[in-house]
Amino acid sequence: MIPGTLDSDLRASAAARPAHTAIVDADQRLTYRELDERVDQLAQQLRGLGVARGDRVAVVMRNSADAAVAIYAIGRAGAAFVPLNATAKEHKLRHLLGHCEAGAVICDRGVYERVRVVSENLETLRDVIVTDEPLPAVAAGSESGDVLDVDLAAIIYTSGSTGLPKGAVFLHRNMHFVAGSIVAYLGLHAEDRILCVLPLSHTYGLYQLIMTVRVGATIVLEHGMTMPGRVVEALERERITVLPGVPTVWHVLVSLQGLAERDLPHLRLLTNAGAALSASRVRDVHRTFPNALLFSMYGQTECKRVCYLPPDQIELRPDSVGVAIPGTEAWIEDERGREVAAGEIGELMVRGDHVMQGYWRDPETTARKIKPGRFPGDRVLRSGDLFRRDEDGYLYFVGRTDDIITSRGEKVAPGEIERVLYALDGVHEVAVAGVPDERLGEAVIAHVSLVAGCAHDARSLRRHCAMHLEDFMVPKRVVIHDALPKTDNGKIDRLLLAKQSVEPAPAAAV
């Protein structure tokens, strides 16, 4: 077995703890032995279908044991997995599957029809596998050699400011390294039971699975927070020790009646990422889960995680996202590439083996994002985010240098929503902006002006967005204007619109 690959983690945990529960998905529980066997079966199947080393196989699934099996089976077959959001609509799926030239798609019944329609006119896509159906018999495929830690492990798409998603490319080595770094600072171990309500299609959810398998722990998979009673029940029934969330998750949990009075003696770690929590929300979370430590973290898809705030600092510096994760470094530079002094604002730079290789088939954007370092082969990731640090070296997020909105922990490109609205007859002008929102991190607001006599209203425009965009991209509000304000040079005045959209801060929750 070659070390340093995702599959090596699974094989090691299956050998060390075969009877330990790896995955809980509703009534289904898989031990490490069972997970390993099911991964083996699906990997054989994939090889039989002709999936070879280096191929890309997309996973379009809701959180489930099957989705976890798919992710590891693709790796065992030597291919790279491409996790895609299960609510992505046809045109987006077509674009992404075509862009990464996926040879196969693994999906569940709920999205099969969408994937099937899309697959009909994609030449590179040979097979669509539905996981909740019995696997058809195929001839044994040939082994294409052991997967190395420098082989392609995954392509993870993230919203780009041009409106077209970019595929961040990771080797096994990168993913294995960052999983180990996060495991180290969180202190995760084999007796942990992690409750994952975050989608496995997003890095934050995906890495819960990867870290679970790494340490031989248990992951309990849920489909989001729509029925929070299920989540509360799972916290107690499964004696959950680790709960990762984004601001929306904490908002729902702290608003529940009775949760703060529950004795959850096993819950020891809470992690927040996706967007910062306000100091008052941190207090709400502590009140609801008084026995658990809260880690505030910051990252981006291109390197998974950049920094974390040790929990003993959260009272002292509630708005800091801490220090670089173990084995990496992060610093702040001015426009001329010089490191800035404490208190000054500049762009955050990141260096370490967690940094992606680049964007799939996009050398130009890659060159803008990754710059040469101090010696041949040394690479530095430009985060594109503005930061400052304090005298003790703790980092503070200040703002973005692009117009990407972070809502519900997901990145949203305004251009992608604007394009969808512009495609509608009667829509004259559109500007999409993010405004701070306690529940969502940022809320997506679409400002629209309409052609005279057009019958659209805010509801019909939101509905149109819901039909063409992933759920998290649908604007929370559509504001219809007679005309959008313009700057002196005639462009839509986004800054003014953003200022106008900011609602007064909501009163503290009672």
Next chain:
Amino acid sequence: MNRNDTMTRGAQTDQLRDEISLFITENFLYMRPDHVLRPDDDLLRLALFDSLGFIELIEEIQDRYGIEVRDIEINEENFGSVNAIVSFVAARRPT
């Protein structure tokens, strides 16, 4: 509440069902104009709500009917369909 006292249990249930269906239709179903909400529709499967939408629904039900919904009660059994919500509210509502 006085009016409710004189109503039969069946009529009260019908009224509850109408009120809750109307609230969901007006506030959430406009995203799915093709769909006419039936009382036994699986609300999760319809995917009308995200987690925040569901919290809005719970808040509305608590305020409107003067009941308290506990954390663990927000599950499919009590909130999975309009009929489930009607049964839950009818059993809890102060008379």
